Amino acid sequence: MMQALLINKDEAGYTARLGQIEEAQLPEGDVLIKVDYSTLNYKDSLAITGASPVVRSFPMVPGIDLAGTVVKSDHTDFKVGEKVVLNGFGVGEGHWGGLAQMARVKGDWLVPLPSAFTAKQAMTIGTAGYTAMLCVMALEQHGVTPEKGEILVTGAAGGVGSVAISLLAKLGYNVVASSGRAEETDYLLSLGATKVMDRNELTEKGRPLAKERWAGAVDVAGSHTLANICASMKYGGAVAACGLAQGYDLPATVMPFILRGVTLAGIDSVYRPKADRIAAWNRLAQDLDLTHLEAIMTEITLAQALETAQYQIDGLTRGRFVVNVNT
Structure with missing residues (x-):
C-alpha cells in the first residue's frame, strides 16, 4: 500500500482526498518509479479543486511532474536504479501522476535526471x-x-x-x-x-x-x-x-x-519532443543559479497539497511548491 492524492467524481460529487492505493492499481506503463518528489503546479491545483475540467478520467492521481528512481523497467532506455524526471504528457490529467509514492508510466515520457540536480532540486524547477x-x-x-x-x-x-x-x-x-x-x-x-x-x-x-x-x-x-x-x-x-x-x-x-x-x-511544454526536453534540462543545469532555488521553493506534504491548491488558484502563492510524497 502507498499514499496518493485521489480525485474522484461520482454521484456524491467531485472530491479530492489523501488515500491508499496498491501497486496493482497503477495504470499501464513500461517503467515503474519510486517517486521521491512531485510538485503542485497551477494545473494540479485546478485538478484538485475542480476549478477547471482538467481531469479527463476518474479516479485520478494528479501531479504533472515527478522525480524519482526506476524500480522496474521494460524500456530499453532506462535501467533499475536510474534517476528520472517526468513533465507533462497528460500525466495527472489522463494518466495517474506524480502525487503518489509510486508511478507507472511510459518510458518515452521520461528524461534522465541531470547529475547537477537532486530530485528535490529538479522538482523545484x-x-x-x-x-x-x-x-x-x-x-x-x-x-x-x-x-x-x-x-x-x-x-x-x-x-x-x-x-x-x-x-x-x-x-x-x-x-x-x-x-x-x-x-x-x-x-x-x-x-x-x-x-x-x-x-x-x-x-x-x-x-x-x-x-x-x-x-x-x-x-x-x-x-x-x-x-x-x-x-x-x-x-x-x-x-x-x-x-x-x-x-x-x-x-x-x-x-x-x-x-x-x-x-x-x-511555447508548448506538455508534448515537447524528447530531444527538446533533454536540451532544456541540460541548459537548466548549465544556466540556472542554483542558489536561488531555496528562495523559489516551499516544501509541502501530500496532505498540505490539498490545502494549498486553493491558495494557488487565488494567486496568493509564491514560486514553486515541492511535494515530498513520502511525508
Missing part, C-alpha cells in the same frame, strides 16, 4: 522551470540578446516567472518583472530583476501600437496583457507566450507583426 527554459531558448533562437534591451517577465512571482527571471539575469539580460503583488518586490529583485512594475499597467485594452520598449518578453498571462506586450515590442523583438492566467483570448492587431517584425512564439 519542475514543469514551470522547464517551460521557462524553453521560453528563454525561444528568445535566443529569435535573436534576442542582452544588448538589445529590456526583457519583460509577467506573472513574475509564480513558478515560470521566478525561474525565467533567474535564468535571464544570469545570462546577462536586463529583466523587468511584472507582478500584481507589491509585497514580492524584494523577492523579485533578489532573483535578478532590475525593476518591478505593476501588472495593472498591462491588463486593460491598449493601443494597436505603443511606444517601443521591450526587446523580448516571457508571458504567462495572455489576453490584454499579451496584446499590450506585442504592441510595445521593439523592432524585431520576440515574445514567448506560455500561459493564459488572464485569459485565452488575444485582442490584438497584426500591426506589431507587419510594421515592427515582432515574433510571437508559442
